Amino acid sequence: MSMDRPSRRELLCGSLLAALLGASASDSLASLKHIVIDPDTSNGAQNALVVLFLRGGADGLNIIAPYGDEDYYRLRPTLGLAAPTSRKGPDHSRLMDLDGFFGMHPAMRPLLPFYQGGSFLPIHAVGSNDHTLSHFQAMAAMERGLPEDTGDIASGWLARYLNASSSANDSPLRAVALSDTLPDSLRGSAGAVALTRLSRFELEAPTGTGGTRHHTGVRAEAMAQTLQTLYCQRMTISSHRTEDLSAVSDATLRAMKAVQRLDPDHYRPATGVDYPSSGLSLAMKQAACMVKGEVGLEVACINVEGWDTHVAQGSDTGWQASRLTDLAGSLAAFFNDLGNAGQRVTVLIMTEFGRRAYENTGLGTDHGRASVMMLLGGGVRGGRVLTKWPGLAAHQLVGPGNLHVTTDYRNVLAEVLVNRMRVQNVGHLFPGLVPTPVGAMRTVNPAAIA
Amino acid sequence: METESNDSRKHQLASGITAAVLVGAISGCGIRRRLESLDSTQKIVWMPPPSDPNIVRVVNRVSFGPWPGDLHDAACKGVGGYLEEQLGAELPEDSAVKWRVDGLDVQQDVQDSPDVLSSLPDDQLLTEVQQVQLLRAVYSTNQLAEVMSDFWENHFNIYALKNAARQRIPVEMETAIRPNILGSFENMLLAVAHSPAMLAYLDNNHNQAGTFQRVNENYARELLELHTLGVHSGYSQVDIHQVARCLTGWTVSGGFKQWQFEFDPSWHDDGTKFIPFLNLHLESNGGVHDGEAVLHRLAHHPATATHLAQQLCMKFLGIAHPEVVESASRAYLRSNTSIKEMLRPILLDGLTRGDRCAPVFKRPLDLLVSSLRVGAADSDCAGGVQDHLSTMGQPLFQWPMPDGYPESAAAWKSTLLPRWNFASALAGARIAGTTWKLRDCLTTASAAGGDEAVSRLAEAVCGVPASMPTMQPLVSTLRDHARAAERSGVSEVDTITEVTALLIASPIYQWK
Numbered sequence: 001m002s003m004d005r006p007s008r009r010e011l012l013c014g015s016l017l018a019a020l021l022g023a024s025a026s027d028s029l030a031s032l033k034h035i036v037i038d039p040d041t042s043n044g045a046q047n048a049l050v051v052l053f054l055r056g057g058a059d060g061l062n063i064i065a066p067y068g069d070e071d072y073y074r075l076r077p078t079l080g081l082a083a084p085t086s087r088k089g090p091d092h093s094r095l096m097d098l099d100g101f102f103g104m105h106p107a108m109r110p111l112l113p114f115y116q117g118g119s120f121l122p123i124h125a126v127g128s129n130d131h132t133l134s135h136f137q138a139m140a141a142m143e144r145g146l147p148e149d150t151g152d153i154a155s156g157w158l159a160r161y162l163n164a165s166s167s168a169n170d171s172p173l174r175a176v177a178l179s180d181t182l183p184d185s186l187r188g189s190a191g192a193v194a195l196t197r198l199s200r201f202e203l204e205a206p207t208g209t210g211g212t213r214h215h216t217g218v219r220a221e222a223m224a225q226t227l228q229t230l231y232c233q234r235m236t237i238s239s240h241r242t243e244d245l246s247a248v249s250d251a252t253l254r255a256m257k258a259v260q261r262l263d264p265d266h267y268r269p270a271t272g273v274d275y276p277s278s279g280l281s282l283a284m285k286q287a288a289c290m291v292k293g294e295v296g297l298e299v300a301c302i303n304v305e306g307w308d309t310h311v312a313q314g315s316d317t318g319w320q321a322s323r324l325t326d327l328a329g330s331l332a333a334f335f336n337d338l339g340n341a342g343q344r345v346t347v348l349i350m351t352e353f354g355r356r357a358y359e360n361t362g363l364g365t366d367h368g369r370a371s372v373m374m375l376l377g378g379g380v381r382g383g384r385v386l387t388k389w390p391g392l393a394a395h396q397l398v399g400p401g402n403l404h405v406t407t408d409y410r411n412v413l414a415e416v417l418v419n420r421m422r423v424q425n426v427g428h429l430f431p432g433l434v435p436t437p438v439g440a441m442r443t444v445n446p447a448a449i450a
Numbered sequence: 451m452e453t454e455s456n457d458s459r460k461h462q463l464a465s466g467i468t469a470a471v472l473v474g475a476i477s478g479c480g481i482r483r484r485l486e487s488l489d490s491t492q493k494i495v496w497m498p499p500p501s502d503p504n505i506v507r508v509v510n511r512v513s514f515g516p517w518p519g520d521l522h523d524a525a526c527k528g529v530g531g532y533l534e535e536q537l538g539a540e541l542p543e544d545s546a547v548k549w550r551v552d553g554l555d556v557q558q559d560v561q562d563s564p565d566v567l568s569s570l571p572d573d574q575l576l577t578e579v580q581q582v583q584l585l586r587a588v589y590s591t592n593q594l595a596e597v598m599s600d601f602w603e604n605h606f607n608i609y610a611l612k613n614a615a616r617q618r619i620p621v622e623m624e625t626a627i628r629p630n631i632l633g634s635f636e637n638m639l640l641a642v643a644h645s646p647a648m649l650a651y652l653d654n655n656h657n658q659a660g661t662f663q664r665v666n667e668n669y670a671r672e673l674l675e676l677h678t679l680g681v682h683s684g685y686s687q688v689d690i691h692q693v694a695r696c697l698t699g700w701t702v703s704g705g706f707k708q709w710q711f712e713f714d715p716s717w718h719d720d721g722t723k724f725i726p727f728l729n730l731h732l733e734s735n736g737g738v739h740d741g742e743a744v745l746h747r748l749a750h751h752p753a754t755a756t757h758l759a760q761q762l763c764m765k766f767l768g769i770a771h772p773e774v775v776e777s778a779s780r781a782y783l784r785s786n787t788s789i790k791e792m793l794r795p796i797l798l799d800g801l802t803r804g805d806r807c808a809p810v811f812k813r814p815l816d817l818l819v820s821s822l823r824v825g826a827a828d829s830d831c832a833g834g835v836q837d838h839l840s841t842m843g844q845p846l847f848q849w850p851m852p853d854g855y856p857e858s859a860a861a862w863k864s865t866l867l868p869r870w871n872f873a874s875a876l877a878g879a880r881i882a883g884t885t886w887k888l889r890d891c892l893t894t895a896s897a898a899g900g901d902e903a904v905s906r907l908a909e910a911v912c913g914v915p916a917s918m919p920t921m922q923p924l925v926s927t928l929r930d931h932a933r934a935a936e937r938s939g940v941s942e943v944d945t946i947t948e949v950t951a952l953l954i955a956s957p958i959y960q961w962k
Contacts, residue, residue, distance in 0.1 A: 055851065134671070134681050136853055154860075180843030181856065182864040194864045200841070204871050206878030206951040207944045219940070223948065226931040227870065230956045233923045237507070237809040240768075242961050243859055245866070249957075252866050305850045310653040310668040360664040362656030367671070400687055 045294045047344050047378065047420045050287055051158070051301050052280075052327075053143075053183065054351035056308030057135065059365055060372030061357065061403065062320060063108070064122040064385060068101035071392035075358040075401075079315050079365070081105060093316040098122075102385045106316050107324040110332035114376060121380050121440055123412060124387035126373040127353060127405035133367040135308070138352035143184035145410055145430045153431065155188030157413060158299050160429050162189045165422040171296020172254030178283035178302050186301060190247035193255045198264035198286050201256055203227075224253050262293045273337045276329040280304050284334040292341050298421070307351060311362040331376060342377060346420050349374040350409065357392055357401050369402035373412055379420050379441050386440060411438045419444050496891040496906065499913045500525040506913040508801055510962040511766050511810065512536050513593030515820025518891075521913050533797050536594035537790055539632055547589040550830075554578045556620045564709040567617045575616040577832055580839075580846040582623070584831035587819045598631045598789070599623075600815065601765060603847075604854030606642050606677060608651045610847035614708070618647035619847055621709045635758065635787040636749035639677065643745055644711040646702040652852060655701040657694060659719035670694035672852045678748040680757035685727040692725045696732065696740035713738040749787050755779035759792060764857060766793075767800045768808035774800040809961045811859030814842035816962065817869055821876055821954050824911055825888035834882030838875065842868040866960075873954035877947050888950055899942040904928045904949055911953040928952060 066072050067083040082088045084097035095103025096112055102124070104112065114120035129147035130138040140149035145157025155163075162175050175192040177183055186192040195201050205219035231249035235242045267289045275281040283302045290297040306323050313320045327349075335342045354371030370390070375382065390396055390404035398404050410433050414426040419441040426435060497519070499506065505525050509516045512533065524532040535541065551557055556578040559566045567575070583600070590596045606627065610616040626641035626648075642648050649655045652669035659665065670693040675681045699718030703710040715737060723732040723740060728747045732740050748754055759778035763770040777795040785791035800806045812820065818839055822829055829835055839845055843865055849855050856862070875881050877888075891910040892903055905916040908925050916925050928949050935945045953959060 132681055133687065134675050135851060136675075137681055177864070180865065181861045186864075187860050192864060194843075195867070196841075201867060203867065204874045206874040206880075206947045218938070219935075219948070222931070222935065222938075223870075223874075223952065226927060226952055227955060229927050230924065230952065233927070233957065235809075235958050235961065236920055237807075237961055239804045240808045242809045242957070243811075243863070245863060245957050245960070248863050249866055251864075256867065308668075308851075310666055311656040358664060360656075360666050361658040361660035362653060362666045364653070364656070364666065366667045400691065 045344065046296070046298060046422070047346070048287075048291055048297050049299050049416065049421060050284075050345060050347045050377075051185065051299070052304050052347060052349045053139075053185075053301070054304050054307045054327075054349065055135075055139075056306065056351075057138070057353045057355055057367055058307040058351040058371055059309055059313065059320060059355040060124065060351075060370065061354065061365075062313070062315070063105050063324065064098070064102050064124055064372045065095055065105065066101060066124075066389065066392065067095055067103045069389070069392050071357075075392060077359070078363055079313060079359045081316055089316070098385050101389075102387075105321065105324050107321040108328040110328040111376070114332070114335070115383055118383035119377055119380050121375045121382035122385050123373045123375070123407060123438065123440060124385060125370040125390050125403055125406040126409050126412065127370040127407075128409055129405070130353070131369075131399070133353065133369075133399075135352060135367075140184060142350065142352055142409060143187075145185075145413060147408070147410070147432065156183070156185035157429060158185040158301070159187055159189035159192070161417055161421065161423060162186075162191065162299065164429065166191070171298070172251060172258045173290055173295045173297050175299040176255075176287075176290065176297060176301075178286055178300060183301050183303065186299075191251045192299075193251055195255075195286075197282075198259050198262065198267075198289060201259045201264075203253075203256060224256075228253060258295050262289065262295055264289055269333070269337045270339055273333050275333040275337075276326055278326045278330065280326055281330040281333065284330045285337070288334055288337045291338060291345055309355065309364050310360070310366060311364040313364045335377065345377045346379055346416060347374075347376040348413070348416055349376070354403055357397055357403055369398060370405040371403075373407075373409060375412075375416070375440055379416075379444075381440060381442055386438065407438060408433070408436070411436050412440055415441050496893065496910060497522055499909050499915055501915055501918075503914065503918075504529055504802060504804065507804070507807065507962070508532065508797075510820070510913070511801060512597065512797065513823075514587050514597060514816065515823045515962075516913055517823045518826050518910075529802050530798065533802075536592065537632070537793065537797070539592045539595040541591040543591060544589060547585060550589075551582055551585050554581060557582060557624075560620045560624050564621050565706040567620060567709065568614065568706075570617070572616065576610060576847075577836065579610065579616060579619050579623075580836055581831050582620070583846055584819070584835065584839075587815070588822050588827065588829060588831060594793075595631050598793075599628060601762070602627050602631060602638065604849075605761070606638075606648060607849055607852050607854035608647050608847060609850045612651055612850070615647055615651055616847070618645070618650065618709055621645070622647035630789070632790040632793070633788070635754075635782070635789055635792075636746065638789075639749050640742070640745050642677070643673075643697075643700070643741065646709055646711060649700060649702055649711070654697055657698050657700065658717040659695070659698045665691070665694045665698055665719065667691065667694045670697055673697075673748070676853055678757065679727075679751060679753040680760075683727075683753035683757070689725050689727040692723050693744055695719045695721070695723055696725075696736075696744045699738070700741055750783065752779065752783060755782045755792075758782065759796070762793065762796055763800065765810075766796055767806060768810040769806070771800060771806045774806060810857075811862055812960055812962055813855060813857065813862060814839055814844035814869070815846070815855075817842070817954075817960065818872065820959075820962070821873070822884070822886070825876075825886040826890075827884055827886045829881075829885075830883035832883050834884050838868070838872045838881065842872060863960075869960065870951075870955040873951045876954060877951035889946065892946070899932065899936065899945055901929050901932075903946060904932055907946070907949055907953060911950075912958055924956060924958060 062081060065081050073080045082094040084095050084103050086094055092106055097103050111120055128141045130141045137149050143156050144153050146153060170191060175186060175189055177186055177194040179194055182192060182194045203220045203224055205216050205223055228249060232246045234244060275285050287300045309320050338345060350373050351371050353367060353369055355365035355368040359365055388406040390406050410430045414430060414435050415438055417423045418426055500521055505521055508529050509520055509524050555570060587596045608615055608619055610619055622645045626645045630638035652672055653666050654669035657666040667690055671690050674685055679685060699714045701712050701714050702708055703712040718737060720735050722734045730747055756779045759775045760770045763775055774796055778792045781795055782792035844855055876886055888910060891906055905925055909916050914921055932945050932949055935948060
């Protein structure tokens with residue numbers, strides 16, 4: 001693993017070497033204990049980036065709808081959302097006007113105050129250069145920060161950022177995926193951990209139930225130390241060496257220790273904040289706990305499923321509306337819970353592609369090209385819809401009827417990193433990108449974009 | 451002899467008594483297992499693992515992991531003989547396993563009246579569809595068939611939590627996947643295309659001919675990309691659209707027959723079609739034959755052969771060795787899409803050769819099932835183990851996207867902690883509905899703990915002699931752990947439990 005921080009591996013596994021060379025086992029265990037699980041939280045309160053990936057290709061045209069484009073209702077006779085000025089239906093079924101041309105889906109009402117307050121920014125007609133319209137190709141491209149997936153770059157864009165800005169004092173909870181598996185965007189980052197519930201993130205000793213709490217804690221500690229020693233050992237299977245898992249194991253054990261100090265069992269959201277009951281909200285709540293706990297969280301990744309709306313996607317109500325209700329409700333609860341700490345947090349909401357401009361016979365939409373990307377929170381120049389609108393007329397659409405991509409999604413990612421995170425130059429993070437300012441973020445470091 | 455060995459496991463399970471144990475003895479070629487008695491003092495007779503490292507690699511990958519005695523059995527038959535036996539998939543199946551599986555409500559309903567499935571509670575359906583897969587994975591004697599069942603289940607992934615999918619999955623598994631696990635891929639592809647579970651999951655039940663040609667492309671796209679040709683084979687959006695037109699009207703019956711396929715001619719696009727990538731012209735009014743012609747052509751396409759061969763090489767060899775991919779795809783095309791013929795070169799010319807294999811990281815399902823098997827577990831495979839599978843990240847039938855659970859180490863290696871906690875729970879006998887007998891590998895002499903106990907446990911779990919150089923760091927670290935534990939007053943029994951947990955949690959056991 002070339003991405004390893006060598007110093008840590010040397011420290012970690014050097015003591016094993018000492019043991020093999022004849023130093024006593026207890027000496028090596030004592031030194032391991034000291035090195036392995038002492039988290040560094042000195043930089044606990046820095047900016048954090050929370051990345052929500054809407055899996056399946058979210059239909060941007062019905063999230064931030066171009067009601068002012070005359071072709072919108074022609075293409076979507078059934079799915080089209082009623083204009084804010086329309087007399088159709090009750091108020092709460094119509095779009096919320098944003099700028100006289102775009103309207104926000106009525107299910108996203110909880111985000112309206114953020115828009116009005118200037119911290120919510122939709123960016124329209126954003127996308128990659130992937131023309132396969134395959135979920136997996138398009139996701140592979142975006143999570144690796146590439147125009148399209150060519151198969152030759154394995155690391156994720158967030159992993160590259162984390163590795164480039166890594167230091168000896170990195171927090172064990174610097175990068176967390178709130179999911180069962182690590183997303184591609186974090187692949188290649190040895191320190192990233194995946195977890196679904198902080199309160200269950202602890203090692204259990206096998207014989208724990210019979211003993212006292214102190215005893216089981218001691219045994220779990222002993223197990224952890226032996227595991228770290230074992231994970232420093234490299235094996236050979238069928239004449240190939242297995243991948244080195246020592247850094248992952250180390251990251252897990254250090255994160256575990258940091259989580260214990262955080263005491264997630266007793267986390268209570270701010271007064272009056274009511275998270276919806278959903279997987280997304282659960283994940284957002286874990287993120288809030290880590291931000292407020294100042295444990296050094298810098299990157300959190302959350303998957304949001306259910307956007308592949310080929311059929312019965314609904315309009316102001318229905319399936320997509322239910323997803324948006326959850327999304328907007330969870331985000332609003334998250335920032336209300338964070339309070340002032342919310343100024344340190346930027347949420348980036350992305351999806352692999354948008355959907356076909358016209359509805360299909362199943363009253364859904366098939367895979368398309370451009371979609372909407374959304375930014376919320378600290379540093380965001382919101383309160384407007386940012387777009388070079390490509391239009392929905394037949395000659396303006398591409399392929400079988402798809403919204404043209406006018407903003408390269410990588411320029412948005414680059415701008416967020418430069419202005420909010422510890423990075424001086426984004427060029428090497430996005431291979432081949434000639435950065436172009438988008439104007440999504442308040443600029444703190446204009447030189448870095450070049 | 452093999453029959454007898456199967457019988458013994460059958461009786462053991464049928465008894466439902468967790469204390470029942472197997473007694474093994476070497477007798478000519480192969481291990482002979484027979485039920486001595488239900489006396490709980492009887493132990494599994496432990497035998498040192500074979501010294502040929504090829505055997506453990508082959509058994510680890512062709513099966514979900516060795517049951518006690520399996521390594522000896524394979525060593526005695528020879529790798530070739532063992533592989534042919536597994537490819538044949540005709541070992542007598544354990545009637546007690548069958549009994550346990552068939553006794554589940556979902557299986558009864560599939561056989562008697564699938565319409566009743568919709569009336570089973572959602573939680574029970576979800577538990578039982580997983581239980582069926584797990585029981586077979588843990589206990590089937592035809593392990594390769596079960597490994598392939600899991601492979602196809604992911605290849606044709608269906609998300610149980612979308613709409614009523616969980617009610618339809620049992621029928622899909624029994625009638626579309628399982629009859630064709632090692633048989634004809636074309637037959638499986640056709641059966642899946644006619645299965646309401648797939649048609650509903652990928653929305654083809656809404657694929658209707660329309661004005662402006664606005665058909666639903668979801669199934670057509672994944673059919674080409676995931677099920678057959680592969681995304682880089684060179685087809686285009688035009689091909690997807692034309693295939694989607696061919697499949698208009700392929701839908702699910704209504705009402706109580708929602709587990710049945712139906713072709714609705716009034717929804718079908720009757721125009722002429724041309725699919726450039728397949729060079730397939732279809733005259734107008736082809737009806738249901740349009741889709742059948744497409745599926746036939748896809749199954750026999752060289753790109754499909756390559757795509758499947760690559761996936762199977764990654765699965766069994768950990769690497770898509772070009773020569774093996776080539777011979778596997780040729781064998782597939784020559785044999786009228788026979789899955790068994792495609793596997794033959796991969797297993798016999800690939801898996802048997804260490805230089806053509808790379809390490810394979812166990813997915814949570816692999817870790818769970820191999821651990822249960824290595825300690826001859828008696829498990830109901832219900833909530834207790836399913837909770838662990840879920841926490842480790844792989845609840846069966848619950849991957850939302852159509853590509854199925856990932857196979858790569860990169861996807862799984864960052865979630866070690868739930869694996870470690872599973873190891874602790876299993877060794878500490880804290881999984882509901884599951885007992886485990888790894889400790890029985892200890893002899894009277896080694897049961898008291900100490901270095902000898904550590905070696906025996908390590909050999910039993912890893913299937914490799916403790917004297918091998920690759921095993922020495924592991925064994926020495928665990929001996930240190932055991933000594934330190936005993937020094938701090940941990941009982942011998944608890945120390946052995948900890949060592950056992952550490953073995954299941956160890957890096958070597960995460961790989962195969």
